[in-house]
Each structure stands twice: as C-alpha cells, then as structure tokens.
Amino acid sequence: MSLSFLSTVILAVTVLTADQVGQPPVAPPQPTAPQPAGTPSIATQSAATITLQSALASAEEHNRTLVAARLGRAVDLAGIDVARQRPNPEASYEAARDTPHQVASLALPLELGGKLSRRVDVANATLARTTAELAVQALDIRRQVRVAYFDLVAATNRVQITSELRSFAERTRNAARDRFESGAAPRLEALQAELALAQADNEQEAAQGRLGAARATLNTLIGRPPDAPAEPADTFGAGAVPTDLAAAIAAHPDVVAIDRAIDEAVARERLAVAMRKPDPTVSGGVLIDSQPDFMYGWRFGLAIAIPVFTTHKADVQLETARVAQLRAEREARVATLTGDVAAAAARAQAARREYLRYRDEIIPQLVTIESMAEDSYRSGQTGIAAFLQALQAARQVRLTATDVGVEYQGALADLERALGGPIR
Numbered sequence: 001m002s003l004s005f006l007s008t009v010i011l012a013v014t015v016l017t018a019d020q021v022g023q024p025p026v027a028p029p030q031p032t033a034p035q036p037a038g039t040p041s042i043a044t045q046s047a048a049t050i051t052l053q054s055a056l057a058s059a060e061e062h063n064r065t066l067v068a069a070r071l072g073r074a075v076d077l078a079g080i081d082v083a084r085q086r087p088n089p090e091a092s093y094e095a096a097r098d099t100p101h102q103v104a105s106l107a108l109p110l111e112l113g114g115k116l117s118r119r120v121d122v123a124n125a126t127l128a129r130t131t132a133e134l135a136v137q138a139l140d141i142r143r144q145v146r147v148a149y150f151d152l153v154a155a156t157n158r159v160q161i162t163s164e165l166r167s168f169a170e171r172t173r174n175a176a177r178d179r180f181e182s183g184a185a186p187r188l189e190a191l192q193a194e195l196a197l198a199q200a201d202n203e204q205e206a207a208q209g210r211l212g213a214a215r216a217t218l219n220t221l222i223g224r225p226p227d228a229p230a231e232p233a234d235t236f237g238a239g240a241v242p243t244d245l246a247a248a249i250a251a252h253p254d255v256v257a258i259d260r261a262i263d264e265a266v267a268r269e270r271l272a273v274a275m276r277k278p279d280p281t282v283s284g285g286v287l288i289d290s291q292p293d294f295m296y297g298w299r300f301g302l303a304i305a306i307p308v309f310t311t312h313k314a315d316v317q318l319e320t321a322r323v324a325q326l327r328a329e330r331e332a333r334v335a336t337l338t339g340d341v342a343a344a345a346a347r348a349q350a351a352r353r354e355y356l357r358y359r360d361e362i363i364p365q366l367v368t369i370e371s372m373a374e375d376s377y378r379s380g381q382t383g384i385a386a387f388l389q390a391l392q393a394a395r396q397v398r399l400t401a402t403d404v405g406v407e408y409q410g411a412l413a414d415l416e417r418a419l420g421g422p423i424r
Contacts, residue, residue, distance in 0.1 A: 062223025105285025113277035236405030252420035269319035351408035
C-alpha cells in the first residue's frame with residue numbers, strides 16, 4: 001500500500017478522534033464549534049427529548065408514590081367527619097313477669113370537657129401533618145428524579161464516547177490489517193488493533209446496557225413506561241449553587257412536617273386532658289302495667305363513671321412526653337439540615353469548578369495530544385501500541401469528565417434536598 005494512502009487513512013482517524021471530543025479537528029479547514037462534555041449530539045436532540053424541568057413536573061403529577069401518598073389526605077378528611085360524630089342515644093325495652101311488666105327507656109350519653117372540639121382539633125392537625133409530609137415526600141422524589149436524569153445524561157454520553165471509540169477502533173483495525181498485508185507493519189500491530197476493537201465492542205455493549213437501565217429508572221420515577229424513549233436535553237452544567245443558604249432552613253419541609261407533628265401531639269395532649277373528665281349518661285323511661293299500684297309510670301336515671309382505676313393521667317403524661325420528644329427532634333433536625341447544607345454546598349462548588357475545568361480546559365487540550373500521537377505514529381517514531389494507548393487515555397479523560405459531571409449534579413441534588421427547595 002502506498003504511503004499517501006496510509007496517510008489519508010490516519011488523517012481520517014484523527015478527524016474522527018477530534019469529533020469524539022466535540023472540538024474542531026486539526027486537519028479540516030472548517031472546524032466545528034466545541035461541545036461541552038455531556039452535551040447531547042444533534043441526533044439525540046432530534047429524538048424524543050426530555051428536559052430536567054419537564055421530568056420534575058411529570059414526576060410531581062404522575063409519580064405513583066406521590067399519587068398514592070396524596071390519597072392519604074382523603075383518609076384524613078374522612079377522619080375529620082369521624083371526629084365530629086356524637087355518641088348515639090340508646091333505646092331499650094324490657095318485658096318481665098313481675099311488676100312493672102314492661103319498661104321502655106332511652107339513655108343519652110353527654111360529652112363534657114370539650115371532647116368533641118378536641119377530637120376535631122386532633123383530626124385537623126393530622127390532616128396538616130399529612131400535607132406537610134407530602135411536601136417532604138415530594139422533595140425526596142425530586143431528588144431521585146434529578147439524580148436519575150443526570151445518570152441518564154451520563155449514560156447517553158458514555159454510549160456516544162464508546163460508539164465513537166468502537167468506530168475508531170474498527171478503522172484502525174482495517175488500517176493495521178492493510179499495513180500488515182502490504183508488509184509495512186508487523187503482524188503484532190494487526191493483532192493489537194483486533195484486540196482494541198474487541199475491547200471497544202465490550203465497552204459499547206456495557207454502555208448500552210447502562211443507558212437502558214438509566215432510562216427505565218427515570219421513566220419509572222416520572223410515571224412513564226420503563227421502555228418509553230427519553231433522551232436528555234440538559235447538560236451537566238445546569239443549575240448553580242445559591243448564595244443565601246440559611247434563609248431556607250426555617251421553611252424547610254422537614255421542619256414544617258415536624259412542626260405539624262408537634263401541633264398534632266399538642267392536640268392529642270389536650271384531648272387526653274379532656275378525657276379525664278367523666279361523661280354522664282342521662283336516661284328516662286316509661287313503666288307500664290304495675291298493678292295494683294299504677295298502670296303507667298316513669299323512671300329517670302343519671303349514671304357517671306367513677307375515675308378510680310382509669311383516670312387517663314397516664315394518657316396525658318404519654319402525650320406530654322411525645323411533645324417534648326418532637327420538639328427535641330425539631331432542634332436536632334435543624335442542626336442536621338444546617339450541616340447538610342454546608343457540606344452539600346462545599347461539594348457542589350468544588351465539583352462544579354472541577355467539571356468546568358474539564359469542559360473548558362482539559363478536554364480541548366486532548367485535540368493537541370491526539371494530533372501529536374497521530375504525527376508520531378505517521379512518522380514512524382512510535383508504533384500502534386503507543387498510538388492506541390494515547391487515544392485510550394484521552395477516552396478515559398472524557399469518561400472522567402462525565403463522572404465529575406454526575407458528581408456535581410449529585411451534590412446539587414443533595415443541596416436541593418437539604419435546602420428543601422428547588423435549585424434553578
């Protein structure tokens with residue numbers, strides 16, 4: 001094979017390698033604009049795309065866990081109606097051989113001490129606690145969706161990198177085979193190229209499997225079929241660390257949920273105090289056929305429980321202890337959230353700087369390295385082993401940049417969860 005044809009093949013390999021980075025290749029006179037690491041390709045953008053915000057909105061509306069949890073509000077609303085119920089009167093009728101031969105009576109329990117209003121207060125507090133816990137659950141789902149979305153971004157990016165590496169390895173294998181058959185290179189180069197192609201096949205297949213798993217995870221979280229098409233449109237650069245971190249702690253859904261739990265415990269404590277007052281039962285009846293004394297007579301009664309064995313004092317102590325426990329849990333949760341916010345913010349800021357350095361400095365420099373490796377291989381200064389090693393190292397840098405992007409978005413997800421609010 002002629003030297004000019006060999007140079008053409010190697011030059012084509014260099015152009016393909018430069019496109020893998022997303023930077024303008026050295027040889028073509030009209031280079032393309034650089035693409036950040038993790039940016040979907042044009043083919044990906046033309047498919048069924050999904051943004052982070054649309055995924056979050058879909059999860060808010062269609063996530064099955066949230067849909068099931070929201071049904072708990074209907075239970076609590078019914079609980080309010082249950083709490084408003086009053087004791088039913090009791091009617092009785094007796095027939096006997098002795099006098100009076102017949103007795104018809106009616107008994108009516110009377111609730112004292114505001115038990116009815118206290119029960120309604122507990123039911124309303126339970127509804128408020130459920131609503132607050134829904135906000136906490138929605139926040140957890142939001143974090144899971146954000147992590148799953150950028151796992152899908154990373155999987156898509158890895159598929160693109162491994163696919164381009166596989167195409168490059170196939171071209172290199174063909175070039176090495178032609179060189180061996182023409183006698184310009186030893187058989188070792190052809191074997192090394194075959195090995196590189198087999199490794200590229202394995203990596204591409206593994207990347208495809210991770211992509212399918214990431215897509216199924218995200219689709220499940222946002223209430224779609226696991227195999228529904230979902231191509232991410234956002235990049236790892238989405239989102240930023242907010243400046244005011246302390247203001248969000250007081251209104252954090254976790255803190256609000258504990259506050260509502262405290263309100264419920266206080267309402268139960270007041271109900272327990274009201275239950276210490278015994279309820280009387282008023283009864284009245286008609287006596288029939290008590291000859292020779294009378295034909296019709298009447299009866300009146302008043303019954304009340306004597307709090308000798310059960311005074312409900314222990315119930316009050318139980319609810320009082322629960323209130324104290326919840327207030328201590330609130331202080332501990334605020335302290336934990338403050339620490340979580342500081343830690344997540346520090347990790348997110350460091351990961352963002354690292355990711356931007358990869359995107360803006362390190363990856364563009366890979367073009368120079370690949371060009372130098374190509375020149376060295378073309379001039380005969382190095383063999384194919386060194387050439388493949390340099391390109392494999394460049395591929396590893398791109399994968400590392402993807403991992404850093406995932407770490408950055410994971411830190412943002414933790415920060416968003418710790419802050420209790422969305423990060424734009």
